[in-house]
Amino acid sequence: MPCSNCHQHNRSCIVxxxxxxxxxxxxxxxxxxxxxxxxxxxxxKEMEKSRQLEEEEEKLMREIATLQSRLIRTREQKRHSLRRQKEYFDRGMADLAEEMSGPSNDVVVEGSEESNWIQELNAMSPGSLERLAASVGQGSGDANPQSLS
Known part of the structure; x- marks a missing residue:
């Protein structure tokens, strides 16, 4: 049987x-x-090479499936985190609106984080507050009062 080169070029293969x-x-x-x-x-040899390539392909397919599962799980965790962020933000805005609508019986210590938060909201222009409320209503999930002032 001729070698591959001789066979391919129709040459006589003499050894x-x-x-x-x-x-x-x-x-x-x-x-x-x-x-x-x-x-x-x-x-x-070619059959062995083919078998090895099939094994490698199967291994890679298993790795892809594992990575896809991890990606799906990570995306679901991210969606859950964004829902929780919106929920916490909405709850905070509702509490703030409640505090601002009536006389407060709570004592706010000057210099505390809560006091700073209220001062920042009071300093915001009405347009900023409207944009903040609209972004919360749309569920953007990344509304930040400091970025709107």
Whole structure:
């Protein structure tokens, strides 16, 4: 059976085992030669290579499935976090609106974070508060009173 190079170029493949393990055409052209005494060995090698590639493909497919599962799980956690952020923000805005609508019995210590928050809201222009309320109503999830002032 001729080597791949001789077969592909319709050349005669002559091997003199006493001189070389390659055929004369491959030696003359200085290319690799895959001539073999046993023609079935090339087929066996290719079948083994094919089997290895299939195993690698299956392994990669399992890895892709694992990564897809992780991605789905991460996206669901992100959606849940955004819902919770909106819920906490809405709850905070409702509490603030309640505090601002009537006299407060709570004591606010000057210099506390709560006092700073109220001062920042009072300092906001009416347009900023309307944009803040609209963004909360739309559920943007990333409304930040400090970024609107």
């Amino acid at each position: 003199d085992r006493s001189k070389s393990l390659s055929c004369s055409e491959c030696v003359r052209r200085k290319v690799s030669c895959d001539v073999s005494i046993d023609p079935d060995s090339r087929l066996d």
